[in-house]
Amino acid sequence: MIALLLRDLKLALRAGGGFGLGLAFFLILTVLVPFSVGPQSALLSSIAPGILWLGALLACLLSLDRLLALDFEDGTLDVLATAPLPLEAALAVKGLAHWITTGLPLVLAAPFLGVLLNLPPEGFGWLVISLLLGTPALSMIGTFGAALTVGIKRGGLLMSLLVLPLYVPTLIFGAEAARRGAIGMDAETPLFLLAGISLGSIALLPFAAAAALRMTIR
Amino acid sequence: MSLRLADIAVARGGVPVLSGVSFNLPVGKALILRGPNGSGKTTLLRTIAGLQPPLSGEIEGAVDAVAYAGHADGLKSMLSVAENLQFWAAVYGQHDIAPALEAYGLAPLAGRLTGTLSAGQKRRAGLARLMVTGRPIWILDEPTVSLDTDAVTMFANAVQRHLATGGMALLATHIDLGIEAQVLDVAPLRAVASELHGASDEAFL
Amino acid sequence: MSLWEYANPVKFLALSARVQPFAWGAAALGIAVGLVWGFFATPDDFRQGSTIKIIYIHVPSAWIAINAWIMMLVASLIWLVRRHHVSALAAKAAAPIGLVMTVIGLLTGAIWGQPMWGTWWAWDPRLTSFLILFLFYLGYIALWEAVEDPDTAADLTSVLCLVGSVFALMSRYAVLFWSQGLHQGASLSLDKEENISDVFWVPLVISIAGFTLLFLALVLYRTGTEIALRRSRALSVRLDRNT
Numbered sequence: 001m002i003a004l005l006l007r008d009l010k011l012a013l014r015a016g017g018g019f020g021l022g023l024a025f026f027l028i029l030t031v032l033v034p035f036s037v038g039p040q041s042a043l044l045s046s047i048a049p050g051i052l053w054l055g056a057l058l059a060c061l062l063s064l065d066r067l068l069a070l071d072f073e074d075g076t077l078d079v080l081a082t083a084p085l086p087l088e089a090a091l092a093v094k095g096l097a098h099w100i101t102t103g104l105p106l107v108l109a110a111p112f113l114g115v116l117l118n119l120p121p122e123g124f125g126w127l128v129i130s131l132l133l134g135t136p137a138l139s140m141i142g143t144f145g146a147a148l149t150v151g152i153k154r155g156g157l158l159m160s161l162l163v164l165p166l167y168v169p170t171l172i173f174g175a176e177a178a179r180r181g182a183i184g185m186d187a188e189t190p191l192f193l194l195a196g197i198s199l200g201s202i203a204l205l206p207f208a209a210a211a212a213l214r215m216t217i218r
Numbered sequence: 219m220s221l222r223l224a225d226i227a228v229a230r231g232g233v234p235v236l237s238g239v240s241f242n243l244p245v246g247k248a249l250i251l252r253g254p255n256g257s258g259k260t261t262l263l264r265t266i267a268g269l270q271p272p273l274s275g276e277i278e279g280a281v282d283a284v285a286y287a288g289h290a291d292g293l294k295s296m297l298s299v300a301e302n303l304q305f306w307a308a309v310y311g312q313h314d315i316a317p318a319l320e321a322y323g324l325a326p327l328a329g330r331l332t333g334t335l336s337a338g339q340k341r342r343a344g345l346a347r348l349m350v351t352g353r354p355i356w357i358l359d360e361p362t363v364s365l366d367t368d369a370v371t372m373f374a375n376a377v378q379r380h381l382a383t384g385g386m387a388l389l390a391t392h393i394d395l396g397i398e399a400q401v402l403d404v405a406p407l408r409a410v411a412s413e414l415h416g417a418s419d420e421a422f423l
Numbered sequence: 424m425s426l427w428e429y430a431n432p433v434k435f436l437a438l439s440a441r442v443q444p445f446a447w448g449a450a451a452l453g454i455a456v457g458l459v460w461g462f463f464a465t466p467d468d469f470r471q472g473s474t475i476k477i478i479y480i481h482v483p484s485a486w487i488a489i490n491a492w493i494m495m496l497v498a499s500l501i502w503l504v505r506r507h508h509v510s511a512l513a514a515k516a517a518a519p520i521g522l523v524m525t526v527i528g529l530l531t532g533a534i535w536g537q538p539m540w541g542t543w544w545a546w547d548p549r550l551t552s553f554l555i556l557f558l559f560y561l562g563y564i565a566l567w568e569a570v571e572d573p574d575t576a577a578d579l580t581s582v583l584c585l586v587g588s589v590f591a592l593m594s595r596y597a598v599l600f601w602s603q604g605l606h607q608g609a610s611l612s613l614d615k616e617e618n619i620s621d622v623f624w625v626p627l628v629i630s631i632a633g634f635t636l637l638f639l640a641l642v643l644y645r646t647g648t649e650i651a652l653r654r655s656r657a658l659s660v661r662l663d664r665n666t
Contacts, residue, residue: 081268158566165587172594176600215578218269232573422650
């Protein structure tokens with residue numbers, strides 16, 4: 001399992017894309033927002049938590065179609081399915097690798113982008129915590145979406161259509177926690193619910209993803 | 219421990235392609251599948267490898283014993299040959315990749331990125347992958363594609379050594395490898411309309 | 424004689440052919456009686472005026488929108504566990520009906536909401552939940568269309584339906600958490616205290632029964648079409664193999 005994780009991380013580093021692309025997308029999106037809504041700092045600071053959450057979510061989505069598609073094309077998934085490592089574990093590890101290469105950099109970059117959007121000072125901590133708790137769910141749900149669509153030619157768009165509705169609860173609780181934190185309200189309740197979704201996704205979705213993948217390989 | 223198939227039927231895309239496949243592959247032996255394109259060789263091999271369930275029949279001795287090499291090599295172009303083999307060795311709980319590199323003459327290429335190799339070199343690396351799995355039953359689907367005569371000899375020798383050390387091999391190939399093996403021609407085993415059992419389309423006829 | 428006998432397409436079609444005329448007839452009758460009664464034989468609501476009459480379309484379509492998804496969930500489970508093709512095809516057949524009913528529910532809601540709340544759309548929990556349900560239907564149908572092998576498509580959509588149901592339920596509670604609503608409470612419930620008054624209630628129940636029968640008839644009809652499509656595919660494959 002560690003070998004698979006290291007291999008995926010190494011590949012993400014070597015092929016570029018992995019770290020850079022999602023982050024760059026996140027940055028560009030955040031920069032574009034003031035252009036579209038105007039430079040008033042009061043407006044920006046009130047929508048900042050939501051925009052940053054939405055940006056992180058879309059940046060996550062962007063890299064999902066590479067998560068399994070490349071391994072499917074070069075036959076790696078066939079071999080993994082016959083290997084002693086259970087497919088469920090392999091997919092959980094691939095979700096983890098996706099989180100380390102995409103989710104974690106987004107969490108770390110979010111405070112800096114928060115400055116650009118006039119995020120109130122008390123909001124930074126909550127933003128980072130909510131992203132830290134929420135992005136694992138985004139990666140795991142994405143792994144499931146990727147497993148569903150891996151056998152479909154040009155499945156990227158379809159995957160967005162399938163994955164985005166599944167992202168709704170994570171987005172609501174995550175952005176709500178960040179928003180409440182920024183305006184000094186109690187943010188713990190949505191954070192707990194967010195953590196619940198993440199833990200539930202990590203525990204159960206690898207099984208659903210492995211089931212979907214076996215159906216596709218068959 | 220031998221590989222035994224009893225009255226296996228397999229389907230591709232909901233359509234039965236082979237039925238009544240039975241054979242027994244004892245330790246140290248090889249079996250070569252022959253048959254025209256589309257006769258179901260690949261489907262049969264994938265079924266034995268456990269990638270898809272058979273329509274009916276029993277497979278014994280295949281679980282956790284097979285190493286499968288299909289048309290694609292399962293190698294990452296952005297990793298070196300050695301890194302690819304080390305990765306698969308780790309997945310199968312093995313460590314030593316030196317014999318595999320040696321057997322396919324890959325030692326000089328070990329540090330090269332797989333993406334920079336020629337098709338034949340890549341194929342050799344893909345076949346070397348079987349040697350790092352430590353699994354007794356090799357399942358090979360058209361293993362000699364894009365190999366030159368020297369490489370085919372390397373491959374034949376590797377299979378011979380594997381058989382001599384208690385392994386088994388199941389191949390779909392048209393090239394004479396000079397390996398002593400049973401031959402199973404699948405053409406007569408084509409599933410006929412009257413005995414379509416359990417395939418998805420059959421329910422609608 | 425067990426229920427599973429009708430998992431056989433031929434037996435299913437035979438039963439469906441016998442049931443369908445009654446289902447269509449009863450559906451037409453139920454909807455006609457419910458709507459005519461509701462539109463012409465009930466008084467106007469003392470607060471909402473005659474706009475209340477749209478309830479006889481709004482509530483039944485919303486009812487079908489939700490229950491069609493539940494039916495798809497059950498059918499998907501049956502397919503995954505027992506591999507009955509009719510079940511998978513029934514789920515496939517129900518999805519577009521559910522989608523259309525969701526759209527009707529949303530549209531009639533907007534038409535009703537405009538005079539009542541002064542707006543076509545509000546991010547109210549119920550409305551938002553329905554919008555999310557609409558997205559789930561879209562994804563489900565798109566996945567059916569995209570996968571080439573019919574059995575794989577049935578497998579994958581079933582898994583999506585299962586996982587989607589869990590997430591749809593979570594979205595429902597997330598949305599409740601996120602916004603307080605304008606929408607009135609449930610129109611129907613077993614707790615009689617909360618129900619709307621009897622004058623409206625009887626025609627509404629008749630209309631709901633009519634819509635449910637319409638849904639049944641449509642699902643039977645569409646499942647028959649799907650079976651015919653699969654049958655023609657199976658026959659053409661067999662023809663190819665024998666020539």
